Amino acid sequence: MRDILHVDLNNFFASCECLVDESIRNKPVAVCGAEEERHGIVLAKNYLAKDCGIKTGHTIWQAKQLCPNLVVVKPNFSLYVEFSKKVRKILLDYTDLVEPFSIDESWLDVTNSKMFGNSIQIAEDIRKRVLQETGLTVSIGVSYNKIFAKLGSDLKKPNAITQITKQNYKQVVWKLPVSDLLMIGRATTKKLNDMGIYTIGDLASLSREFLVQKFGKNGNLLFEFSNGVGNDVVKNYYDFIPPKSIGNSITAYKDLTTEKEIKEVIATLSQSVVARMLESGFIHAKTLKLWVKDNALESFGKQCKFVGESNFDNITKTAFLLFKELYDWHLPVRAMGISVCDFFDGSQQLDLFGSVKQKQSKLDRQVLNIKNKFGETAVMQGSSLFDKHLGEPLGGLHAYQNSKNDKS
Ligand SMILES: [Mg+2]
Structure with a gap:
């Protein structure tokens, strides 16, 4: 029988923000992911904001209605990567079998880590060390397979451990x-x-x-x-092969006819690309590529080097400039894609965050899931691609059209 842990950092983005800025620590805080205040969407919030009824996916406007003194913070992804790295380093002290699921979640297989104690003792040790060494709290699920471990980490939070065993799973799960x-x-x-x-x-x-x-x-x-009979393996952290380029594309429900729509789609794509870069351990890329397909299904592409950092704002801005140079609006736009490549700066390259192939489909599903949860507009504005629940692997990934039907 295996001993699997699922370690989930609580309110991760908001917790990081509160750790580095003492002045907001005791206030309701929401990390919101868009440049324009009005269209920003809540990506993460702390418990005080949660207590006001604020949910992931709310617009800033809605959130402020629920909580007028809400502190709105722009996401600072490199800060989150830094914290995530610190936590991952702690996890890797117990085993090499650490499989990141997202920037704030990982599975560990500690079956052969008995020198550190049994699985509960290891979980307890990790919980204490993460708090002491980073200031963050975690919830940990302890079980004999990945699925139940993941479920367990959701049951009690923050700063708690839940065990699901062969004896108790029927009652608990x-x-x-x-x-x-x-x-x-x-x-x-x-x-x-x-x-x-x-x-x-x-x-x-x-x-x-x-x-x-x-x-x-x-x-x-x-x-x-x-x-609870799944036998899915926790991957070895060091078996990761870094990708050469990272991208995402969207086929629109209806043809895009305005620059405003194009901007929204680009923002969505940028966000997923940034998320994947971070998950893959990259902060900087040199090159951005954009392609556009018109509604006669002819494709056009263009690429350029970044001026400045390849962060969310800059990818969005640069991709939009590329679009303006590339496309003459001879026809409405049916589909678009962006990708980044030429990752650079060895010293900046972070620890690796997991298998990209897997992440890609995961993020694709997340787009779909958000769409299901919050409606088409939410996704068009590039809302939370960090939502941790997967969407629909069941039924395939031709996602974008299907999800429309799902909503009904
Ligand atoms: Mg979390």
């Missing part, structure tokens, strides 16, 4: 809604609910054959996840 399971997004939840399946226990009562018949290959995952 089966009463939870199916949507709490990793990889079950809104469309799958709806499909399951329509079948009368509401809890993870309901799901676990179905046979593998039935689930495969209903959900195809993914039925296997649903069966394994709900019964």
Whole structure:
């Protein structure tokens, strides 16, 4: 039997901001992700802001209505990467089997780390050390597979440890809604609910054959996840191969006809590209590429070198300038993509954050998930690509059109 931990930093972005700025520590704080105040969307918030009812995905305007004295902070990704690195260094003291799931979450396989104690003792040690050495709090799920460990880290927070064992999983896990399971997004939840399946226990009562018949290959995952029989391996942290370029593209629901729409799409793309860069351990890239497809499906591309840093604002600004140079509006725009490459500065290159292939599809799904949660506009404005729940792997990733149907 394996010993798996899932370590989740609590309110990560907001906690980092409060750690470096004493003056906001005891105030409600929201980290909001857009240049323009009016369109900014809450990416993260601290507990005081949460207590006012502020949620991830709210616009700044909505958030301020709920909490007039809210402190709004722009995201400072390199700060978060710095903290994330410190935490990861602590985790790597216990095992090389550390698999980042996002900038603030990782799985650890501590089966062969007995010299540090049993899994609960290791979790307790990590919790204390992260707090002492960084000031951040974590929630840790301890279990015998990745899925239950992840579930466990959500059950008690902040600064807490939850164990899910072969003895207690039926009591602890089966009463939870199916949507709490990793990889079950809104469309799958709806499909399951329509079948009368509401809890993870309901799901676990179905046979593998039935689930495969209903959900195809993914039925296997649903069966394994709900019964805790998954045998997914925690990857070795050092087995990572850095990518040569990182990009993302979007096919719009309806053709884009204004510069304002183009700007919003570019902001969305920039945000996911920055997130992937950070997850892959890069802060700087030299080159930006943009491509545009018109509604007759002809593509156009252009690239340039960055002037200044390749951060969110600059990628957004530069991509928009590229667009203006590239595209003459002979037809409306159907699809767009941006990518960055030529990562540089060895000293700036950070520790690596995980397998990019995996992250890419994860982020794609997150776009979809946000869309499901907050509606089309939220995604068009580049809202929280850091939302930690995955969207819909079930049913495939032709995401963008499908999600429209999901909303109904
Ligand atoms: Mg977290």
